[in-house]
Amino acid sequence: MKPSLSADAVRVVLDRPNGRYLPGEAIEVVATIDAEAAPLVAAAEVSLLWYTAGKGDEDLHVHAMQRVRGPLTAETRRLTLESPLPMSPHSYAGHVVKVCWCVRVRLFDGRRRQTVVETPLVVGVTSKPAGAA
């Protein structure tokens, strides 16, 4: 049986270890796929996006994306995504509405199975509802 991909097969590194960015700042993301897992990867995507969480249905907006097709080589298994962050929306953790920014890496194994690794980040200074301490 063909081995499957796991979340350990990819390592995501942000250019800021604390993952906090101001709107408009540039962000650089490096996603490195493990050399042993690389032959199993049919395609890989790195996306910079925000999505909503909480009570409401999920809304999602992809700000930037990079995609490579397999087979991955020593060069292509290291994906770099550079982009200026937009001015809005800011990260937000409200009562029923949350806005979450993240870098999402998705690996396809060619058998309709996908492995997703998500690295959260914070955009802006807001993280609580207005008036909260």
Place this chain on the structure above:
Amino acid sequence: MRSRYPLLWLKKRGKRRSGSPGWGLSGELLYHGVFIAVGAIAVWLHVARVLLPDLQQREELAQLTPAQGVVEDARVVTRAGRDQAEWRVRLLGEESEDEEPSESAATEGDTAADLSAEGEAPEPTGVTLVAVAAPSIADRDAQALLDQFPVGKTVRCWIDPEQPGRATLARGFRWWPWWMLLIPLSLVVIGVVGMIRSALKSTASVERRYLVAQHASRFDPFTGERLSVASATALPSTDDVDDSPGVKLRYRLPLEGGGAWRLAGMTLICVVWNLLVGVFLIGVLADLVSGTPNWPVTAVVMPLAAAGAWLAYALLRDTVGASGVGVSRVEIATHPIIPGQTDGGVVLQAGQFRLRWLSISLVCEEIATYCEGTDTRTETAEVYREELHRSRRFRIDNDRPFEQAFTFTVPEGAMHSFLSPHNEVRWLLEVRGMPVRWPEFRRRFRLCVYPPQHLESATEAAHNPAEVVA
């Protein structure tokens, strides 16, 4: 807590799905395949049984030559096995009346339309019209059709020069069967589109699909022009405020809508409910008057009547609140607002009444919309409220509206206004008042709170999203 019974199905929220993707894809493909199969069979049947015979008949009719005839006999003949009325033509002298009429014509509508047409007219020839009607067609309808061709009338017809027994009263072409082809074709299109979507869903990631949708939504599908970038920035548009200058200050805030529709809905419910209850109430009262009261029915109807009375009172209260209290207006000096910024505003309240109190508040709400089964629900959470001003015990006259200036500050570090299809963070200025004799009223005016960065930068960033697809 673990259920004692196996769970056969669970309600899914939104687009979240569970289970095997492979089985899900197979099911979707099968579902759309049924649409394609049914549509394709219907197309084939329609083409083979309707369109091709029509085309064949059209070619045959095109070879006929125009002539004129006089109606010498017209009658209704019922023939089993035909599915519609037809006109048949016989040229007098070519066949005897008892013989089967020669091959024919078209539907009654086409015949009537073509009779008015002019054409080259040879010498009049005798024509016998026979309306052949299916048993399902009423005799009077067949006769009404036949009445259009009174005996002795000269009508236009077309005859086959090689076989004069073959003639027709019409050469019209039926277009409606071609339009009917749209029905099975639409099934095929639905199936094909569904299959493509299912295949794309199974092969493309959710991020990639959203990216494609984002690109498509940036352009007007008809003009190709770039649309507003409000969805990309997740900021509400300020257009309705920019286009609304104030009298005292620069901007007049738009009143949050929805009140009129609510009132119309309440009116409809109230009228229908009370009409139904009224019918039962009349019966109950009639029984009481006649001395034979039906107490069980009375016990059921009375609570319904009480509910109807409460509905009428609520409708009256809301109507008075909406129309009795004069117009409220809120104007502000700058727009959009930035968190931490202090801005000035003024509230103007028209009307003629006395107020116990009137307050102005700055409010922030989170609004989440979600699907639960087939229902769409909305949950609202108020996360910030600050009363900016309160006036007590005063009177408003028509010639002297109430006017009160105020200042407000959106807290430093507060979340900006946020708008996405199912989630929203909304800032509002709320005017609430308690008239002396009328019910309390509340009017809300939407504010746009933007992030502290320069607005043009936000717009520019939204116009040029970074995307690299290798």
